[in-house]
Amino acid sequence: MMLPYRKASEVLPAELIEEIHKYFRGGCLYVARRKSLYRVKRDLTIIAMRREGRTITEIAERFMITRRAVRYILQKAADQSAASRENIETASSNATRSKS
Numbered sequence: 001m002m003l004p005y006r007k008a009s010e011v012l013p014a015e016l017i018e019e020i021h022k023y024f025r026g027g028c029l030y031v032a033r034r035k036s037l038y039r040v041k042r043d044l045t046i047i048a049m050r051r052e053g054r055t056i057t058e059i060a061e062r063f064m065i066t067r068r069a070v071r072y073i074l075q076k077a078a079d080q081s082a083a084s085r086e087n088i089e090t091a092s093s094n095a096t097r098s099k100s
Contacts, residue, residue, distance in 0.1 A: 008020070043073050043077070046070060046073050046074070047074065050070075050074055056071060
C-alpha cells in the first residue's frame with residue numbers, strides 16, 4: 001500500500017515547518033490519521049479493562065468488535081511488553097559487562 005506523499009511546504013505553514021525542524025532535521029516523517037489515534041486509545045482501554053478482570057466477551061460487546069479481535073489486541077500488547085522487557089534486560093546486561 002502506497003502512502004500519499006505531500007511536501008510539507010504545500011500543506012503546512014512556514015512557522016510550523018520551522019518548529020518541526022527543531023526536532024526533525026529531514027527525511028520521511030509519518031503522521032498518523034486520527035482514526036489510528038482512536039484505535040490506540042481503544043486498545044489501551046481494552047488492555048486496562050482486561051487487567052481489571054473484565055471478560056473478553058464483555059470487552060468485545062463494549063467496543064462492538066469480535067472476541068477474536070480482543071484476543072489479538074491483548075496478544076499484541078503482551079508480545080510488545082515482552083520485547084520491551086527483553087530490550088531492557090539486554091541493555092542492562094551490556095552495561096554490566098562494559099563496567100567489568
